[in-house]
Each structure stands twice: as C-alpha cells, then as structure tokens.
Amino acid sequence: MKLRLWPDALFGRLALILVIGMFGGQLLTSTIWFETHDHRTLEIPSRIFASRLADTLRLMQDAPDDAARRELAAQLGDDHYTLRWIDGPGVAKAPSVAQRTVENLLGDVLARRLHRQAPLHLMDAELIDDSGRHRGIFSLFDSRMPSGDFHVQVQTPGGAWLDVTGQEGQAGRQSEPRALVIEYLLRIYAIRFVAALLFALVAVRIAVQPLRRLAVAAEALGKNVYRPSLELSGPREVRVAAQSFNAMQQQLIRSIEERTRLLASISHDLRSPLTRLRLRTEMLSDAASRERLSADLDEMDAMVHTTLDFVQGVEITEPRHQIDIDSMLGGLCDDLAETGAKVALEGHAGAPVSGYPRNLKRCLQNLLDNAIRHGGSASVRVQDERESVSIIISDEGPGIEGKDMLERVFEPYFRAQPGKTHGSGLGLTIAKSIAMAHGGTLVLRNRPARGLDAVLSLPRG
Structure with a gap:
C-alpha cells in the first residue's frame, strides 16, 4: 500500500x-x-x-x-x-x-x-x-x-x-x-506539537463542517431531489454556496415537474389522433394492412403510456417514513397468491427501514412480477443485518447469460429476450432507480443451478 x-x-x-x-x-x-x-x-x-x-x-x-x-x-x-x-x-x-x-x-x-x-x-x-x-x-x-x-x-x-x-x-x-x-x-x-495538532484538528473540523454538510446534501440530492433545502449557516462563502445549491435544487424540481407535465400532455394529446387513426385503420379494406397498422398503433400507445409510467414510477413525491418490510412483503405476496401465482416468503426484518412507501412497494412489485413472468414462481427471502436489510427475490427461469447482460437489463426499454416476453423493458429500470433513491443497491445474479436472484439491499439510515 x-x-x-x-x-x-x-x-x-x-x-x-x-x-x-x-x-x-x-x-x-x-x-x-x-x-x-x-x-x-x-x-x-x-x-x-x-x-x-x-x-x-x-x-x-x-x-x-x-x-x-x-x-x-x-x-x-x-x-x-x-x-x-x-x-x-x-x-x-x-x-x-x-x-x-x-x-x-x-x-x-x-x-x-x-x-x-x-x-x-x-x-x-x-x-x-x-x-x-x-x-x-x-x-x-x-x-x-x-x-x-x-x-x-x-x-x-x-x-x-x-x-x-x-x-x-x-x-x-x-x-x-x-x-x-x-x-x-x-x-x-x-508538548507544543501535540497542542498544535489538537488545535488544528478541532479548528479544521469546525471549519469544514459546513462543507461536509454541503457534500452530504449533494449526494442526497442525487437520490431524492425533493429533499429539504440546505440550511444557510456557516461562513459567508459556505452560505453563498448553500444558497446556490438550494437554487439549483429548485430549478431541478421545476424542470422535473415541467417534464412530467409535458409527457402527460403529450400522452393526453396523442390519444385523439391515435383514436382517429385507429378508426380509419378499421375502415381499410386490406386486412393485412389493417392488421399491421393496428399493431403499430398499439405499440405507439404502449410506448406513450409506459414512458409516462416510468417518469411517475421513479419520481419521489412523498416524505420518508419508517416502513415495516415484513408487512409490505406479506401484503404483496398475498395479493399475488390470490391471482394463482406461486410465492414463498421466509425470514423477517428485525426493525423498520427508512424509505418512501409508495415507491418501495412499486420496486418490490416489479421484481416479483419479473420473477413470476420469467420463472412461473417467486421465492422471497429476507436477511436482516445490522446496518441494512437485504431482500432476495428468486425465480426458476432460464437466468441471464453473460455479466454484461446482467447490467444491460437495467437499461430503459432493453429486454434480454425480445419477442419472448411481455412488457416494456422498464420494470427493472424503475426498480433500480427506486433502490438508488433509498441509498440502496439492486443487483442481479444467476443461481448455480437454474434461475435468477434479484438482491435488493436497503440501508436502515
């Protein structure tokens, strides 16, 4: 070293x-x-x-x-x-x-x-x-x-x-x-060297504390743009930097809200021309052309809805709460069991986890749907650790070949087996974005025999 x-x-x-x-x-x-x-x-x-x-x-x-x-x-x-x-x-x-x-x-x-x-x-x-x-x-x-x-x-x-x-x-x-x-x-x-060292450590620690808060706030902003604004305290230079940071945060929030409104408006405005095109398609005499145009219109409609769904899925609009992971997983597994899906749940979290309930539920729902879609069943295992909670969702599907593919499946609209599975390719993208917003991680790994593990780790802090 x-x-x-x-x-x-x-x-x-x-x-x-x-x-x-x-x-x-x-x-x-x-x-x-x-x-x-x-x-x-x-x-x-x-x-x-x-x-x-x-x-x-x-x-x-x-x-x-x-x-x-x-x-x-x-x-x-x-x-x-x-x-x-x-x-x-x-x-x-x-x-x-x-x-x-x-x-x-x-x-x-x-x-x-x-x-x-x-x-x-x-x-x-x-x-x-x-x-x-x-x-x-x-x-x-x-x-x-x-x-x-x-x-x-x-x-x-x-x-x-x-x-x-x-x-x-x-x-x-x-x-x-x-x-x-x-x-x-x-x-x-x-004696003077020790005294000077102690004085320097204390003085510098006090001096850089506002900068440390600014760095922590910048890191937290990447996970949740709606976090509380930074307190304006410390030396004048740090207060100016914090004020600029808060202004940047507000600008980002306005930009995200404008983007969401724009996509919602596009989705709404496209419904009328898509409906007209669909009616005109039905009036075509050529059955083959009518079928191809209908498929294209369906794909366009699905892309509009899934894009809006993606924006709304990763957007954090609620404050943090202490989440009972056991209750949330139990409710999701019961809902899936009522639809006839095979879901098994084992382990429990010893204490609640700080997070955003609506978004975290969306993340877990996407991972469970993926497991059932690709493997026919899902096995959920909760591992409670001192600083974090790990949720491992396993399936019995074919898995994903190649380490590069295990990362690429998180890209928007990317599907490892296009044409063989339903969906828009945004489920894992939304899930990973939500995991990062909680300060956690989401990784995929192939199981030794068959199937895939989706490991979601959430910090308690």
Whole structure:
C-alpha cells in the first residue's frame, strides 16, 4: 500500500498545513529559547570575570604611577587571564543580543565595585565547551561545565587602555546536557506539537463542517431531489454556496415537474389522433394492412403510456417514513397468491427501514412480477443485518447469460429476450432507480443451478 504524504481529504490537508505552519514557526522562533539559555549560562562566568576585572582596576587605581600599573598588570596575568597595554580602543564588531547583555552586565558590576563608570568595550564574549572549543550555543548540549571566553578593552584610572582576555567557568555549577536536550524537545516541541495538532484538528473540523454538510446534501440530492433545502449557516462563502445549491435544487424540481407535465400532455394529446387513426385503420379494406397498422398503433400507445409510467414510477413525491418490510412483503405476496401465482416468503426484518412507501412497494412489485413472468414462481427471502436489510427475490427461469447482460437489463426499454416476453423493458429500470433513491443497491445474479436472484439491499439510515 502506497503511503500518501499529501492527504486526499480537505480536512487532512488543512490540518497538515496548520500543523506544518505552527511547527515551522516554532522552529524559526526556537532561537529565543537558545538565547535565553545562552544568557543564563554566560551569566555566572560574566560576573566572575567582571569581579576580577574590577579588582584589577581598583588595584591599579591605588598604584602610584604608570610604571607601577604596568608592573602590576604583568603580575596579575596568568594562563586564563591576560592583560595587554594598547594605545586606544579598537573597533568592535556589531554585538549580538547575548553580547550586548554581557556588556551591560560587565558595566553594571564594574560600576558597583568601583563606585564609578569605567569606559569598557566588549570585543567578544562566547561560550566554549569542556575541551576549549568555541561552539557557542551548541556547547549547551555536550558540555557539563561550559565556560565563558571574554575579550574586553577597558580604560585604566591613569587613562591608558588595557586589552583583557579571560576565561571563567561556572564556579562549580554543572549541567546535564542530555537533560537539557530532553527538556527542550519535550517542553518546547513535543508538548507544543501535540497542542498544535489538537488545535488544528478541532479548528479544521469546525471549519469544514459546513462543507461536509454541503457534500452530504449533494449526494442526497442525487437520490431524492425533493429533499429539504440546505440550511444557510456557516461562513459567508459556505452560505453563498448553500444558497446556490438550494437554487439549483429548485430549478431541478421545476424542470422535473415541467417534464412530467409535458409527457402527460403529450400522452393526453396523442390519444385523439391515435383514436382517429385507429378508426380509419378499421375502415381499410386490406386486412393485412389493417392488421399491421393496428399493431403499430398499439405499440405507439404502449410506448406513450409506459414512458409516462416510468417518469411517475421513479419520481419521489412523498416524505420518508419508517416502513415495516415484513408487512409490505406479506401484503404483496398475498395479493399475488390470490391471482394463482406461486410465492414463498421466509425470514423477517428485525426493525423498520427508512424509505418512501409508495415507491418501495412499486420496486418490490416489479421484481416479483419479473420473477413470476420469467420463472412461473417467486421465492422471497429476507436477511436482516445490522446496518441494512437485504431482500432476495428468486425465480426458476432460464437466468441471464453473460455479466454484461446482467447490467444491460437495467437499461430503459432493453429486454434480454425480445419477442419472448411481455412488457416494456422498464420494470427493472424503475426498480433500480427506486433502490438508488433509498441509498440502496439492486443487483442481479444467476443461481448455480437454474434461475435468477434479484438482491435488493436497503440501508436502515
């Protein structure tokens, strides 16, 4: 089975777009979290370095002359704290947010310790990992005690400038890199991702609900054009679409009613000329011609009546009701038995089925008439299922050869054995149209030995 990365449904697409957008935004803003931890990790080394630098400046302040200050600078330096005299301050690169914070922190500590402002330029301040490499915020994830590496230029009390570099640690404070990563991934990503996903699912579900109702209404319209109009609710675009949908439904209803009236008028208007033609045919002296013309007139009259009958048979003009299938089948079978037909009924439906009583009765009547016409008898079996009811009407006729024929017999005016059976070829067409109007199916299948099964499945909903 091929994995679909792009969902097929609008619900899934909108939810995926929202989640990716929120997650992408989180990735872009995750630097805020890194910078916060970077500031926090640099804070202790910055305070220690600032205190050491303040002590250096205070000692130089007490020195009698420049020579003593230079000698003192040489004595105070070590491997992690170097002091070098320069002619004047250099040009520092544009500081980052973290470096600006460190520079302000150094200035505040110097001001409190020296009781005055000391001119200071921060050239660089960065975290280094346990092995002494400059890795910035990445040292937070693999070092237990990341240190601060500082480079400043400060003016001494005598007016000369010192270039000072130093490395200071965390004063014994250790961190757990693995715990930091877990905390970041869990708190920043996992929790927010789950929250964003839930929010997206709920929000998109609310947003597409009107569209889902519109899709359900469109599907129901194909089964019953007389269904209730769609409620005008939801966003403006959906309300406009629903209003257009209702207008289309009304136009379809008017078109069907006009077609029905037209066919009824044609049927009525054709009766007079057909009657006149029939009278004139009877006056013909040639018996052979008279017989042929009479047959043609009978066929024309039958076509007019069956076409009107087809239109009226598939038209849904009544509301849905809960139908007692057992009572309906029992009544139909009793009526056929009174005419001398052989009909057997077995099984029962455990609960009523929602449908249109007049049309469903017409559907079952056509299927029973077909079975008796082609097989001489009919056997009806009802199978009750949880979501639907299946009605199987069997006959003992010759069946239908070929899978294509089993589908073609549902076409209007098509007969599998023309000339051998009576009827207009519309019975199965009407039956299948009614089954579809109920949201069900009607299929034909040949029985293993002899005969044909017509399986009508009706959903309970």
